Amino acid sequence: MSPGRNTALAGAALVAFALALRAWGVADIQAMTEDESLHVAQAEAFASGHGVDWAWWSPPLFYELLHASMRTLGPGPWGRRLENVVLGAVTPLLVALLGFALFPDRRRIGWFAAVLLAADPLHIVLSRFAFEEIQAVFFFVAAALAIVYAARGRPTLILGAVSLGLALASKHYFPLAALALMVFALTEQPPKAPRRSVALRLGLVAAAVYVATYLPWFARGYGLGELVDFHLDVLRVERSLMATSFSDHALLSASGTAGAWFLVPSMLAVVLEPGQAASRYFVLGRNFVTWLPALPAVACVAFLAWRRRSRADLFVAAGFGMLYLPLLLAGRPIFIHSAVAVLPFAMFAVARAMDLLLDSHRALAITWIALAFARLPRISIRSRPSVGFLKRCTGPSSIGWCSSTRASSDPGRAGRALRSHAILRTC
């Protein structure tokens, strides 16, 4: 069998694996989760160019696509969740391809990063519901891949620009990272490509796509000058937000600041449907075996980029830094959902560290990799974990998504949560 065919088969297996983790039982919970009801209301408002409280500052594309999906597939769970299931399952494949393009001689980096993302509990749980982050990250990784391909001489620059525009129009995580991508595109172009043309095409096409997503807003009578004013309003209001500004500030505070995400081994479980016999939880888990080493791994990759003048390592370190920095600078707790924005590059850094360790300390690396992957399939396919299982999540790995558990065996804090919406913080 040819290497190309092997890669294609492995890629298909990766997508199937990621899809299974995201699609299986996705309609078990028919009702909208708390955030989904918010997002559905936003989708209806944004489709007619309107905003809603607590979301008017978000870019419109996620809500427009959610509205289109619900109109096509109906308002049920599949109509709300299919887009994220599909995009969330394909993102790991894009990560693998990006890894191959960045590290052509060390393809296992791409595979490691892809599988880690495919089985990451937080990425899985958000892929199973209507959240903006999954779509935004899909488009950003697609943009990075297309721009790296373009730097290698493929005709994918416009595709990269379109993807970048779609990422920017999905969530406000990417302005700095978009600049980093543009710098990469300018400095890595093939010798014959005129730099000015590359910058113009990339910048203007991305901007055009971004503005085009605001057409329903323009259809309310707004003008181009008002779009600028609107974005100044967005900046001003986003900067003025504090943790106490949010109605769900208990969950927000429990999420911690961005600086704590990769340092504190904790997870959140929100009671979705309290019940006498069983309750459903929305569990925002983390795989600690890969999350906790993320920052040292990024530092290691940055060191390599400096020491070896490695553009690929610089790409990974800069990608992570440019996505993480604005979240760090917010200076207030941020919902843990936002961590998904930096996950692909965090997983790249972890994968790079695993790759290096395999060369120098093989036994240690294999132990680490085994720990990172060992429990993931069991964790991820388990839709109804027990309380004991929830408790065991304090171990090296964390868990997947909404779950049911018996009220009678709930721990004390969970018992209180059954009577009122509350948050469990474990570990």
Add this chain to the structure above:
Amino acid sequence: MFAAVLAVAHLVGHNARVVLPRAKIVHCADPVEALADWRAAGVRGRTLVHAARRISLDNPSGPATPANFISQAVRDGIVRRIFHVIPSADWPEVEHNVKSLPGVLHSGETYRLVDKGMPIIVMRLADLHAVSESVIVDVDVDRYTEREVAELAQQLRRGAPRSDLVTWYGRSTPTHLEAWREPWP
């Protein structure tokens, strides 16, 4: 491509604004009737000069009331931006309230705030100037002094700002009633 998108966006926005071919002024029994007049006139996508003490942006669901008639107009696509002109007597209190809100932009003597993405510029009558488009106007004459009402009428008749639909309501009748009657310039 970028220029084409900007042109399309400009056209979409411009064409979404429905302005009356002939300006008119209407005396209404109350604010709810003003909303009915806007609907009947078919205006859409407009800047509203709202000369009253209250902003009337309560929950738009249910029947129109003096407390929610503007939020209904926003929901229905009639209004996209508000210049809220505060009576002089109420300005100190309003200014104090607005200053305490987060994310408010203070520029000169005006305050810019945002409700669900819609800009609201809070100002005094003296700060109301011409804008680049025709506006619709509603005036609660009960909240203003006679002098202010006369000044507002003069200002609107001067075209600062231009207006194609003016609705006014209130129990009191402006002394200079002729200023609030057609023909409207």
